[in-house]
Amino acid sequence: MRTSKWAVLAYIAITLFGIIAVLPNFLTAEQQQRYHAFLPVKPVTLGLDLKGGSHLVLEVDAAGLRRARLNTLLDDIRNALRAERLSTAAARLTGDTVTVTLDDPAALARIQPKIQALAAPVGTLGFGTASSDIAVNTNGNTITVGLTEAGLTERMTAAVDQSLEIIRRRVDQVGVAEPLIQRVGSDRILVQLPGLQDPTRLRQLLGSTAQMSFHMVDQSVDPNAPNPPRGVDILPGANDQNKYAVESRVAISGERLADAKAGFNPQTNEPIVSFSFDSQGARQFAEITREAVGKPFAIVLDGKVLTAPVIREPIVGGQGQISGNFTAQEATVLSALLRSGALPAPLTIIEERSVGPNLGSDSIRMGIYTGLAGFVAVCLMMLALYTSWGVIANLGLLLHTILTVAVLAMLGSTLTLPGIAGIILGIGMAVDANILINARIREETANGAGAMKALDVGFNKAYATIVDGNVTTLVGTLLLFLFGTGPVRGFAITMMIGIVISMFTSITVVRLMMQQMVVRRKMKKIEIHSIFGRVPALPSFSFMRGRYIAIGMSAFLSISSVVLFFKPGLNYGIDFVGGIQVEATSQQALNLPAVREKLESLNLGEVALQDFDQGKSVLVRIQRQPGGEAEQTVALNAIKDAVAQAIPGATFERTEVVGPTISAELARSGFLAVGLAMVAILFYIWWRFEWHFAIGAIVTLILDITKMIGFFALTQIDFNLTAIAAVLTLIGYSVNDKVVVYDRMRENLRKYKTMPFSELIDMSINQVVMRCIFTSVAILASLLPMAIWGGDPVKPFAWPMVFGVIVATTSSIYIGGPILLFLSRWWKDRETVRAGSPELAAKN
Structure with missing residues (x-):
């Protein structure tokens, strides 16, 4: 429990720097300009969903680039034939090659070097040998000219780089402030234009060759x-x-x-x-x-x-x-x-999202309100559970929030609405470390330890559990960052930062404050009471006695969820199926039948309407139209015109156009992230515990995930990228919860080596059951304001997470233990059979 003066100075310096780094976010633009020299970092950059603007992803047309090069090559070859007084009809396009057919061998010999000279060097291979972008082959009286992969790759790179500069010049021509234009992958360009929401103008500006x-x-x-x-x-x-x-x-x-x-x-x-x-x-x-x-x-x-x-x-x-x-x-x-x-090649707009400034300002306001409400709810809970010690935990939470925003500002990260959700959820999950620490200190005090010893042992025992739980959560958020895109990636960044900072604040700053409280008050014994008085003794409920009922109910709910997955199925959002989505608002209540009649008269396919905000807003969803991007623009304009006619004075707050390419990639990346997260967690728990703990955690996790999928199917909440974020967050939280229970079981296995395993499981669960409940309540307290008032963009995250936290907590208490008991007994029976069969033992 000793802390050097240098460590204390470092903690103070980090805290002061965090406060100073957060200050610019509370200053006006004029004040930021005035105190610019004294501010270490700029304010956090707001995403387009918070300040309004347009987001587009453009893809260079590789087929068009190949076709253009082949046409140029054909013209050059015909010019060479013309110069040699040969018929230009000898050269023609055949698939992805240009063929030259000449019956005269002498003419063929004359033209071949000139065709070979048309090759453009695209790089340097080996010892200064220039590579060619075409391959010339002669077979009989025919010369075949094709494009090399190296040439195509180099031309694609050059086309993307050239397109970047041309797009930047085009955007500058129309005077858009602070545009973000950058390369994404090998053949895509991301364009974000704050404050510009006219998709038609954008498509004309960026999509025209x-x-x-x-x-x-x-x-x-x-x-x-x-x-x-x-x-x-x-x-x-x-x-x-x-x-x-x-x-x-x-x-x-x-x-x-x-x-x-x-x-x-x-x-x-x-x-x-x-x-x-x-x-x-x-x-x-x-x-x-x-x-x-x-x-x-x-x-x-x-x-x-x-x-x-x-x-x-x-x-x-x-x-x-x-x-x-x-x-x-x-x-x-x-x-x-x-x-x-x-442009050197056609650009296809494969993803387009526009948000109006009114919706952006509403999102900021709702994000701040729900964040404050969640923070206050968690703080009140900590005060109720731990009184004066809860004040220290709340100071740690406040510092955690400040440092999270400070690090986001230092990294230059963009804060989106899901990012705000990540900060709010991070507050709820940061409470878990404080609950674990206080619970451990209470146990050591109950065992007769003095104040400083209880503090020391409590922190040491809680430390390993905190690390294991946070690592499993980090696995899911890291994969979400790697495979996610846009706002979902912003959520992953805030979650990862929040998890790391929560470990710092809980293990260092909170520990130091608790130590100083013990020293200055000269405490002999630490008494951590709730607001209702002394905490009662540990419960002695027999969870294993009702294991068959618990597993049966869990299996029934999971099987029912699988059935719901097939019928009625998930309500896949535009992220996964592609299409056009428009959100319109009005000052008066909307006449939805009139809107539907107007839209159906356009013959654009199935029309889905969803009203909200007391019937004053409508979300229109239309399937993707046949054809290219021009057809999507025509359909989008037709939808907006029809809505404007049906709703006089309507304003368009949000438009989205997602093509089949990007939707297929998003779906593949999302489900791959979920699968990899489960595999990574399996190996981590196997490494930290034993194989049957890992299998028990994964089986329980599968049951949790199936129930969450059933929740999506039953409620018909949009299953989009934000929903994938909710599933991955549930995976992290659920495993975190199981790790706490398993960690206590492992500790008791070392302490009570002769105790029957079923009794040991009951005792372990009883020791951590209040921690599981308190942590879940804290996270629910942070999530509920977001779910109720957070708005449509975070709805696919908040409500499923509320459901998922309840499911994960009950499974940690009632399902994880019985599965572990079954696996342990199965393994012991197998070992017994092996030991009793010399012939089998000899084989093994």
């Missing part, structure tokens, strides 16, 4: 002809229903554009985009317009004709205008796209 080119219009070809001649493409209009027959040959590439600006035509006052070429582009533009006076000239963007004006006179200044049925906003977006340049 913006490959612009200028082509002559072939007036001799009917644009409605089914089979246009070679060298002519039939392209649709971007802003009208017309079709245009344009020459395939690019007259001027969009790469020659020097600038583009949105403006208005002074004669008609319609929005236009003015553009200018560089010097080479200006010369080309002058030559074309000089030779093609009186002919239409098409301006093409991403395979659609923006406009096809007739050239009235030569344009020698290198400047022009794009006009059409533009709105002012569309003209601004188009000019931004042209200024920032074309």
Whole structure:
């Protein structure tokens, strides 16, 4: 129990630094600017679900990148054939390769080196040998040219890097403050834009390839002809229903554009985009317009004709205008796209989430209120259980909360609504260490130990249990961090930080305060009473006597849960099934039948409506539409228009569009995290205890999880990523609870070696039963305010966790022990049979 002065100074320094690091979160922006030099860290960054904004995940189209490279390769090979006066028809695309077929061996020998020279080096392999991005093979009179994996990988990397810069320039063009644009994995880009909630504008800005080119219009070809001649493409209009027959040959590439600006035509006052070429582009533009006076000239963007004006006179200044049925906003977006340049490959928006600022501010308010309510409830409970010693525990909890927020600020982590839930739950779980310590001190005092000895032995005995319990919880949260995404990962970070800090505050700071209290009051004996007086003696209830009833009821509930899993099944959220989700609010009560009728008239598939907030808010969910991302944008806009017509004055608080790629990955990652968590916990308990303890914990855990799945199926609460977080948190808590019981059993096995195992299990459970109940009540006290007032985003976490804590506590008391007893007796019977069979023993 001795603590050096240096350790005390370190504790004080950490505490002061934590308080100073938290202070910026309580200062206004003006105060933060004024005291910037004195503040060690910046305030915690709020996630988009708390401050509003848009979150998108874009994926580089690998197939489009491959196709573009093959088309370029085909054009280059045909140019090489043309230079050798050979037929360009000899080269053609065949699947993922370009084949060149020539009957003349001499011609084949002449063209092969030129084809090989088209290979672009994509890196350095070995001793300075440049690798090629194409593979050239000759078989008879055919040359086959394909792309190498190394080349494709290098091109993908370059495309993502180039796309990052282009997206950053596009976002800067429209003036979004503090955007977050970063690479995710090998082929994805994450874009978070605070305060911007218009999905249509975002899709136009980020999803357009913006490959612009200028082509002559072939007036001799009917644009409605089914089979246009070679060298002519039939392209649709971007802003009208017309079709245009344009020459395939690019007259001027969009790469020659020097600038583009949105403006208005002074004669008609319609929005236009003015553009200018560089010097080479200006010369080309002058030559074309000089030779093609009186002919239409098409301006093409991403395979659609923006406009096809007739050239009235030569344009020698290198400047022009794009006009059409533009709105002012569309003209601004188009000019931004042209200024920032074309993307090297198409980008697909595979996940999109937008949150309005009103919903964000409501989430902050609810998070603060529920957090304070949970903290106060836990503190009142500790005071009721331990009176003056509870004050010390509450100071430890306060320091735990301060340090958790301080570390989040130091790490630059983003605080989301699930992150607030993680802090609140962390407070409840941090109480567990204090309950264990106080329970151990009470036991040592009851055995006749003096004040300092009771304190010393109590902390030492509680320490191992606290470490084992927290490690098992950390396993689940670590896997949640590794396999989770977005807000769920934020929840995992806050939980991990909270668990580590709770060990520091409980084992060091709380211990030091309790020691000082004993010393300064010159206590001979530590008496830890509750507010109701002296704590009664340990109960002597026989839990093993009713083990068959307990296991039977547990098995019945788990089997029923499995049945519920198949019918009616889980209500999978948009995270797992993909689709479109829109939340709208109104000042008056909503007419849901009118909303449903309006949405069903769109013929977008099954419509799911959920009203809340006393009927003033509605959540609309539509299945993902067939086709690409453009179809999702059309469907989203149609949904918003229909809701706006059915609900006059409606405001859209949240929109989500999740594609099948991301939903399949999220589902796979979530269930993989649950499975790996159970395996990791199995091996840890096996290592720390014995094999039958590990199997007992896993069997009990499976029973707990099945009941929780049954709860989701019965209540039809959305089963999404937040629900996976609840399952993993339950795994950690449930095993934590079992570890406390098993740790006491292991201790008693060493102390009472001749006691029948069933009696030893009963005695062990009776010794820790109050701790299990008190910890569960503390966690429920922190969870209930969140469940009742936390709102829809945390509902799939809070209510299942309330149910899960109750299930985990009862299973620790009534189920874990009987399973352990069965396994122990089965093993002893097996050993007895082996010992009684010399023939079997000889084999083994």
